[in-house]
Amino acid sequence: GAVVSQHPSWVICKSGTSVKIECRSLDFQATTMFWYRQFPKQSLMLMATSNEGSKATYEQGVEKDKFLINHASLTLSTLTVTSAHPEDSSFYICSARLWGGGSEAFFGQGTRLTVV
């Protein structure tokens, strides 16, 4: 299957700092990547859809100035949590679709962010 690599797998940062999370499709081209947030024992919450070379589309209620998404190439998308606060602590997961593929999405291993 297609491999999506997400880095880092966990990060602890101080309140007020920014954190960047990378998502790479290793063996395929992904014109579309998705960023999710997941709280303990809850399902995935879509934050934004990231298209290569264009602005991301954010879901209602997600602050685009706080969660900056860049999808500069067909294999890399980044999510930057700016001026992080403790309430931003969560599990962030990216996923990608094969270009020209079906509806199935392949996920990275997730990033656990803890803001102290």
Add this chain to the structure above:
Amino acid sequence: QKEVEQDPGPLSVPEGAIVSLNCTYSNSAFQYFMWYRQYSRKGPELLMYTYSSGNKEDGRFTAQVDKSSKYISLFIRDSQPSDSATYLCAMSAQTGNNRKLIWGLGTSLAVNP
């Protein structure tokens, strides 16, 4: 009413049992159906992907889609302790690369040795 309903469990079974997981949905336009397995603190892993109605089998896993009842199932035969995880159903209706997946809450499964 949520678009996708899934009983969160937890579901506990003995090793070797047949496990039945299911989701119901309300949007008749859904055509693509997926089952993912998620271990604790990991990203979801795609298990099964089906289009429209019918059955699909892969090893110990069988996915069923009944569009007339708006009901999908995942069966796990000869369940193993390593199958202990959360199982999420997902589905979508649109075409094109931006089509969103609509997720169930996930069912927590524990297979006891």
